[in-house]
Amino acid sequence: MSGNIVVKRAPPVVWVRKSASVDELLSTYSDIVRADGSLVNGGSLEHVAADSGMQWKYLDAFSFNRDQLSPLMSTYGHLFIVYFSHSMYHAVVGYGFTDNGVLAMNPKGGGSLDEVKYDFLHEMARVNQKIFVGWPLKGSPFAIDHTVQRYLLGEWHVLIGGWSGYFGFDAPDKVYWRTFDQSVKHQGTWKRDGTKITWQFSDDAPGWVRTFSIEIGADNTIPDRVESSATTPQGTVSYFTMTRTND
Numbered sequence: 001m002s003g004n005i006v007v008k009r010a011p012p013v014v015w016v017r018k019s020a021s022v023d024e025l026l027s028t029y030s031d032i033v034r035a036d037g038s039l040v041n042g043g044s045l046e047h048v049a050a051d052s053g054m055q056w057k058y059l060d061a062f063s064f065n066r067d068q069l070s071p072l073m074s075t076y077g078h079l080f081i082v083y084f085s086h087s088m089y090h091a092v093v094g095y096g097f098t099d100n101g102v103l104a105m106n107p108k109g110g111g112s113l114d115e116v117k118y119d120f121l122h123e124m125a126r127v128n129q130k131i132f133v134g135w136p137l138k139g140s141p142f143a144i145d146h147t148v149q150r151y152l153l154g155e156w157h158v159l160i161g162g163w164s165g166y167f168g169f170d171a172p173d174k175v176y177w178r179t180f181d182q183s184v185k186h187q188g189t190w191k192r193d194g195t196k197i198t199w200q201f202s203d204d205a206p207g208w209v210r211t212f213s214i215e216i217g218a219d220n221t222i223p224d225r226v227e228s229s230a231t232t233p234q235g236t237v238s239y240f241t242m243t244r245t246n247d
Contacts, residue, residue: 045082045089049134054080056134061121064131066097073097076135077225077243078157083121084129092116095243096159103164105180113164113180146221152197156242160230167199167212167242175199192216208232212240 049056059068064083073079079094081104092104092114101117121131145151155168158177165179169190176185190199198213210230216222226242 045132049080049132054134054136056080056132058130059133060130061118061127064121064133065118069094069102069133070097072133072135074225078135080132080134081116082132082134083116084126086125089132095157095164096241103159146223148192148197148216148220148222151222151244155245157245158240158242160238160240166245169199175201177201197222208237210237214242 046056069079073094073096077095080091081094081102082089082091084090092106094102094104094116095113096103098115100119101115103113104116106114121127152169153171155166158165158167165177168176168178168185170176173189173191175188175190177188178185186201186203188199188201190197193213195216196213197216198211200209200211204210210232212228212230214222214226214228224244228240228242229236230238230240
């Protein structure tokens, strides 16, 4: 026999970024979720993580420490962490560290940052329970524009010492800060200053007005996570970390 062989290629997979309510998520995963919203087993967690575009690994209680987590957090900005609490597994989002544990956003706490202490995970009830650590998949099919004019605008999660909250940037030059549990937006202004973005807030005390600044990349982009400082005429007064939220 002779003839031409026709090779048909499957169409590319099209990924769509979606936001879902809690009810929509429970409906989507109804086959692996109990009536109280908990997952039926550990394998179900990997199912949800894979659907969400995450990579992950498991750590034991003594490997769950700053040395292991800091490189991932520095690269990806935040980590999805699931650990055994008192009677079930509990999910939080880790954003930073203390001397004794991980600072994590606790959904049950209204979005406030709680400390997940290493000593708590070392207790007998949970020391042998694996801890799930997930992060966004690099090489995501979602095209994200990191240019200043696009990526700066929106909310960033911020850590300044023991304080945590949000900075929000609006066009053309407005900026605000707010706390997790406070809807009040404290206003200020931002501007582009050469290779930097700088901003100030109007409710800083006279004589102690802080100027926050971040560097712009040579290609006019901003990364997902930025570490920088705030200064006054007297010098540097604080260091801060900003991580882009997925709003």
